[in-house]
Amino acid sequence: MHDGVALGSLLLALLGGIMRVSTPFLFVSLGECITEISGRINLGLEGTLVFGAMSGYGVSWLTGSPWLGVLAAGVSGMLLGLIHGLLCSLPKVNDIAVGIAMMLFGTGISFFIGKPLIQPEAAMLPSWHLGSWSHDPQVRDALRVNALLPLGLGLAALLRLAFKRTRLGLVLRLVGDNAAAARALGYHVVRLRILATVAGGFLAGIGGAFLSLYYPGGWNEGLSSGQGLMAVALVIFARWDPVRCALAALLFGAAGALGPALQSQGLTQGYYLFNAAPYVLTLILMTLSWRPGQTLAGSPGELSLTNRS
Amino acid sequence: MDGRLPDHAASLMPDGPLSIQAIEISKRFGDIHALDQVSLQVDAASFHCLLGENGAGKSTLVKCLAGFYRQDGGSFLLAGREQDIRSPRDAHKLGIGMVYQHFTVASGMTVAENLMLARDDLPWLLNLAREHQALQSFMADMSFRLDLSARVADLSAGEKQKLEILKQLYQKRRLLILDEPTSVLTPAEADEVLGMLHQLTRQRKLTVLMITHKFREVTAYADAVTVLRRGRLAGTGRLPETGTDEMASMMMGNPENRPVQTGPERTIPAKAQSMNLAAERLIIRGLHGSNDRGVPAVTDLDLVVRSGEMIGVAGVSGNGQKELVEILLGQRDASAGEILVDGLPYRATRHEMRLHGVYSLPEEPLRNACVSSMTVAENMALRNFDQVPVTAGWKTGWFLSRRRMVARSRSLIAEFGVRPPDPMLPIDGLSGGNVQRAVLARELGQPVNLLIVANPVFGLDFAAAAAIHQRLQMAREAGAAILLVSEDLDELLALTDRLVVMSAGRIVHAVATADADPVAIGHHMAGGHA
Ligand SMILES: Nc1ncnc2c1ncn2[C@@H]1O[C@H](COP(=O)(O)OP(=O)(O)OP(=O)(O)O)[C@@H](O)[C@H]1O
Ligand SMILES: [Mg+2]
Numbered sequence: 001m002h003d004g005v006a007l008g009s010l011l012l013a014l015l016g017g018i019m020r021v022s023t024p025f026l027f028v029s030l031g032e033c034i035t036e037i038s039g040r041i042n043l044g045l046e047g048t049l050v051f052g053a054m055s056g057y058g059v060s061w062l063t064g065s066p067w068l069g070v071l072a073a074g075v076s077g078m079l080l081g082l083i084h085g086l087l088c089s090l091p092k093v094n095d096i097a098v099g100i101a102m103m104l105f106g107t108g109i110s111f112f113i114g115k116p117l118i119q120p121e122a123a124m125l126p127s128w129h130l131g132s133w134s135h136d137p138q139v140r141d142a143l144r145v146n147a148l149l150p151l152g153l154g155l156a157a158l159l160r161l162a163f164k165r166t167r168l169g170l171v172l173r174l175v176g177d178n179a180a181a182a183r184a185l186g187y188h189v190v191r192l193r194i195l196a197t198v199a200g201g202f203l204a205g206i207g208g209a210f211l212s213l214y215y216p217g218g219w220n221e222g223l224s225s226g227q228g229l230m231a232v233a234l235v236i237f238a239r240w241d242p243v244r245c246a247l248a249a250l251l252f253g254a255a256g257a258l259g260p261a262l263q264s265q266g267l268t269q270g271y272y273l274f275n276a277a278p279y280v281l282t283l284i285l286m287t288l289s290w291r292p293g294q295t296l297a298g299s300p301g302e303l304s305l306t307n308r309s
Numbered sequence: 310m311d312g313r314l315p316d317h318a319a320s321l322m323p324d325g326p327l328s329i330q331a332i333e334i335s336k337r338f339g340d341i342h343a344l345d346q347v348s349l350q351v352d353a354a355s356f357h358c359l360l361g362e363n364g365a366g367k368s369t370l371v372k373c374l375a376g377f378y379r380q381d382g383g384s385f386l387l388a389g390r391e392q393d394i395r396s397p398r399d400a401h402k403l404g405i406g407m408v409y410q411h412f413t414v415a416s417g418m419t420v421a422e423n424l425m426l427a428r429d430d431l432p433w434l435l436n437l438a439r440e441h442q443a444l445q446s447f448m449a450d451m452s453f454r455l456d457l458s459a460r461v462a463d464l465s466a467g468e469k470q471k472l473e474i475l476k477q478l479y480q481k482r483r484l485l486i487l488d489e490p491t492s493v494l495t496p497a498e499a500d501e502v503l504g505m506l507h508q509l510t511r512q513r514k515l516t517v518l519m520i521t522h523k524f525r526e527v528t529a530y531a532d533a534v535t536v537l538r539r540g541r542l543a544g545t546g547r548l549p550e551t552g553t554d555e556m557a558s559m560m561m562g563n564p565e566n567r568p569v570q571t572g573p574e575r576t577i578p579a580k581a582q583s584m585n586l587a588a589e590r591l592i593i594r595g596l597h598g599s600n601d602r603g604v605p606a607v608t609d610l611d612l613v614v615r616s617g618e619m620i621g622v623a624g625v626s627g628n629g630q631k632e633l634v635e636i637l638l639g640q641r642d643a644s645a646g647e648i649l650v651d652g653l654p655y656r657a658t659r660h661e662m663r664l665h666g667v668y669s670l671p672e673e674p675l676r677n678a679c680v681s682s683m684t685v686a687e688n689m690a691l692r693n694f695d696q697v698p699v700t701a702g703w704k705t706g707w708f709l710s711r712r713r714m715v716a717r718s719r720s721l722i723a724e725f726g727v728r729p730p731d732p733m734l735p736i737d738g739l740s741g742g743n744v745q746r747a748v749l750a751r752e753l754g755q756p757v758n759l760l761i762v763a764n765p766v767f768g769l770d771f772a773a774a775a776a777i778h779q780r781l782q783m784a785r786e787a788g789a790a791i792l793l794v795s796e797d798l799d800e801l802l803a804l805t806d807r808l809v810v811m812s813a814g815r816i817v818h819a820v821a822t823a824d825a826d827p828v829a830i831g832h833h834m835a836g837g838h839a
Contacts, residue, residue: 167432167434173415178416181415186396
């Protein structure tokens with residue numbers, strides 16, 4: 001009996017964690033998915049995430065509108081995406097190296113510009129209280145949904161459709177699969193890749209706004225704990241399918257909530273270990289999805305990360 | 310913004326097959342004069358062949374016509390009207406389509422998606438049901454079919470080439486340019502594809518301009534030929550008036566100095582009788598291996614190659630030959646089995662290759678045996694850049710001597726006739742045939758014990774093919790053990806001492822080449838051995 005209650009409240013805590021933690025994973029991985037589908041990797045999304053968090057918070061504070069903050073976060077993400085896209089289009093420039101540079105640049109510039117934002121209180125994103133019927137605070141907490149989560153889930157479904165049945169979607173996949181083929185058909189490979197990187201930056205920026213304007217909320221330098229990088233692994237694990245990206249993001253969200261959930265269950269020792277769950281999960285999934293001597297099913301042929309040759 | 314043709318330019322053109330006239334087209338790549346005032350005349354609804362040695366400039370000429378390159382000088386008249394073709398899109402608007410020498414299909418996508426993407430008027434939102442219906446009714450009119458929902462990665466090389474051609478026909482092209490379309494097809498597949506295109510020209514629906522090295526195809530299908538030689542026009546002729554000897558001499562320049570060889574002379578090795586006594590250089594026992602997707606590709610394979618012997622591996626592509634070669638060259642791990650070279654276990658490490666004198670000419674050498682952005686000299690030194698002749702310095706040689714490296718590559722270039730003879734050129738600027746020669750020079754530039762060769766004359770002109778065959782025979786006479794994997798049965802019958810047939814990853818037939826019956830081999834290749 002006691003065990004049943006404990007398990008129930010653990011699951012509720014995990015659900016609450018999914019609601020709070022998975023959204024940044026979701027947006028960053030969808031953004032990375034668009035970029036990787038076009039044949040480029042943007043490792044800089046960690047920086048974009050932090051930069052989006054900072055600018056979203058700043059604009060929300062200045063204007064009083066958290067949604068304007070979200071928009072600003074997206075636009076600033078586009079800016080970083082544009083820089084990445086343009087740099088990678090120069091001859092002999094490697095997208096992974098540029099990504100690492102952009103990651104450092106994004107976080108660095110955010111800390112620099114964001115110094116005065118540590119004190120003030122900006123307007124936060126509102127959320128729906130779907131659990132208000134219940135008297136159990138845990139249930140109420142678990143059913144507090146931020147609008148960005150359903151928005152992201154809907155976007156994932158939409159993206160999957162778009163990759164299959166819109167011209168732009170097909171062309172992006174073609175560019176990522178075989179650049180020479182795209183060129184032979186008269187498409188501008190470089191231009192399309194920049195476009196995909198900018199779009200990816202937009203979504204990652206929005207993921208950042210969620211961090212500063214909803215959960216954990218506020219602006220400080222420890223806001224992101226590597227979600228931007230893990231999202232890259234997540235896209236590979238999801239085999240470049242937006243809907244699977246969404247499912248994987250929820251899974252990562254649950255893993256991220258495991259440590260705090262156990263702690264709230266009264267576990268006093270060793271929960272640090274569970275705090276590492278998302279990272280361990282990343283390692284396990286990456287090991288499972290790679291096999292030497294095999295190409296990954298569904299991997300874009302032009303991707304420098306998964307190319308064998 | 311990039312000066313595209315106005316849409317009405319295409320609508321001004323009359324319908325039906327296009328005629329083309331190229332007037333004094335020139336194109337340079339840096340210092341190389343790839344095309345020097347080349348003119349070409351192709352009549353509407355004709356089947357025209359473009360011939361020439363490797364590096365003659367054939368691909369460059371048609372790429373200018375297809376808008377892939379921009380010529381430095383000269384102009385094109387289409388249906389008698391001068392047209393400025395600046396991009397592939399411009400070419401498409403004029404009704405010009407091209408099948409490139411290398412595949413341009415997206416292998417991660419389906420056949421249907423590839424065909425849809427070829428459409429220039431693709432709407433932004435696709436009605437998949439309607440697109441599929443249109444594709445199905447288009448397929449029904451073709452003499453060869455492909456499964457629309459198949460992933461291109463799962464197609465054989467022949468099917469991919471058919472897809473390339475279908476992509477163009479789906480666009481209702483009025484001129485179709487084909488750059489060596491049959492190099493990946495079996496003769497039967499080639500006849501199927503070319504026969505259909507020929508029929509379309511007879512129905513006055515299409516003009517065909519095809520680059521080929523195979524005289525058989527020229528005599529069977531062409532109405533006229535144009536021959537290029539070292540970037541210049543070497544001659545033209547109509548068929549059937551022009552004979553193959555005449556074409557060959559136009560290609561090679563001086564017929565007296567370079568006798569036409571249609572195939573390599575078959576020299577029975579004098580030591581054929583003593584073969585059983587010769588050393589067993591390569592022994593493969595119970596070899597298993599998987600392909601890129603983890604599916605078993607090589608199954609329980611046994612093979613012995615002795616010194617002074619050339620063994621041929623025949624088979625339709627995709628039956629495990631590629632994986633076998635990759636395992637032998639260390640590009641892929643075997644999942645089970647044993648490989649012995651000179652009686653010692655062999656795992657294809659650099660050290661073992663050097664110790665046993667194992668060399669190779671894999672297929673697609675630019676991808677499999679070269680670093681495409683490095684120079685010819687650097688690529689030629691990949692085997693021995695860290696060894697004494699190329700290194701310099703105190704005693705053992707700590708430094709790489711670029712001077713010695715370049716000097717050595719110069720002599721190899723001269724010996725093997727690589728053109729252009731410039732060791733400092735990036736290797737991906739060479740024509741396909743010359744890349745092959747450069748790699749062969751590297752591999753045969755020293756004594757060889759075991760040579761592993763895959764499809765060595767794909768896409769080579771007949772003189773270059775004969776030269777490479779001669780090199781292989783010389784290596785065998787010198788005592789090398791040679792494993793020759795080829796999809797060209799004639800090549801195997803002409804060169805090898807023994808033949809094995811691979812089908813579904815197994816050796817299903819083995820025979821001494823002298824007793825080989827092509828019909829029986831064809832039967833085994835097609836899988837009829839069960
Ligand atoms: N992109 C390039 N950069 C530099 N040089 C090039 C380039 N493309 C072709 N060349 C050079 O131009 C010449 C003609 O090449 P081309 O590819 O047209 O030959 P080809 O007649 O098609 O030969 P093959 O039968 O081997 O395909 C060659 O000397 C080649 O080295
Ligand atoms: Mg060519």
